[in-house]
C-alpha cells in the first residue's frame with residue numbers, strides 16, 4: 001500500500017453570508033479523505049460544491065473552521081511544505097505582455113534558482129507542456145488552452161511531488177482537454193501525485209485512479225471511476241440488422257427499438273448469450289455490442305437531485 005501523501009481529516013469551512021454577513025454558511029462539511037502517492041485523484045462536483053474552497057484550504061490560502069490536513073506528512077500551515085507542492089489556481093491571472101518564458105522565469109526566481117538553472121528549468125517545463133516553440137510569445141496572444149498549459153508549467157516548475165490543479169480542463173476544447181490529460185498522465189508516469197478538481201466528468205473518468213464526488217460541501221462517494229459506476233446494475237446493448245424476409249423472434253420484438261432495418265436491444269448481462277444465439281438463429285447481422293453503463297454524469301445527476309440542503313450555522317460573526 002502506497003503512503004498517503006494527502007490526508008484530510010474533518011476539514012470544514014464556514015463563510016459569512018448575507019448582506020450583514022452575520023450568518024455562516026458551511027461550504028465544506030467535514031471532509032475526510034486520503035490520497036496515496038502516485039495517484040491521480042479526481043475531485044468531482046458541480047459548481048458550488050466546495051472544490052475550490054477545499055483546494056484553497058489545502059494551499060493555506062484560507063483557514064479551516066474545523067479539521068486538519070497533512071500533505072507529505074506535514075500540516076497545511078507548514079510553509080516549508082508548500083515549497084514541495086504545486087498549485088494551479090482556478091482562474092490564473094497572468095501578465096499579458098510577458099512572454100511565457102519571462103513569466104516562468106519570474107516564478108522560478110521565488111525558488112532561488114540561479115540564472116542558468118532557471119533557463120534550463122523553464123525550457124524543460126515549456127517542452128513538457130508542449131510550448132517549446134511558444135516560449136517567446138506574449139501571453140496575450142495565447143489561446144485559453146495554451147494559457148492553461150503555462151499555468152501547469154508554473155505549477156510544476158520546481159518538480160513538486162504533489163500537484164494540485166483547480167479545474168485544469170475548464171473552458172478548453174476537446175483537443176485542449178486531451179493535452180491537459182496527457183500532461184497529467186505524464187506527471188503520474190514520473191511518480192507524482194496529482195489532485196485535480198473538475199466538473200467535467202468524462203475527463204476524470206478517463207485518467208483518474210480514484211475519484212471523490214463532492215456535493216453541497218459533503219463528500220458523497222469515493223472510489224475508482226469503475227467502482228462508482230458499477231454500483232449500478234448494467235447490461236449490454238446489442239445493435240443489429242435483420243435480413244430481408246427474416247423476422248425477429250417474437251419474445252424479442254417488444255424489447256427491441258427499431259429504426260429502419262436496424263434494431264437496438266438492451267439485455268441484462270445474464271441473458272446476453274441466450275439473446276445472441278436467438279439472433280444467430282435468425283441470421284441477424286450484429287453491428288455492435290457494448291456495455292450499457294450509467295456514466296459518472298448519471299451518478300452525479302442523481303446526487304444533485306437528492307434533496308440535501310446546505311446546513312446553515314446560526315452563529316453571529318464577530
Ligand SMILES: Nc1ncnc2c1ncn2[C@@H]1O[C@H](COP(=O)(O)OP(=O)(O)O)[C@@H](O)[C@H]1O
Pocket residue numbers: 015016027045046047048049050051052053054
Ligand atoms: N470567500 C467566500 N465567501 C463566501 N462564500 C464563499 C466564498 N468562497 C466560496 N464560497 C461559497 O462556498 C461554496 C463553494 O464554493 P467553491 O468552493 O468555489 O465551489 P466549487 O469550486 O466546487 O465550484 C459556494 O456556495 C460559494 O458561494
Ligand SMILES: [Mg+2]
Pocket residue numbers: 051052053090166167
Ligand atoms: Mg471552483
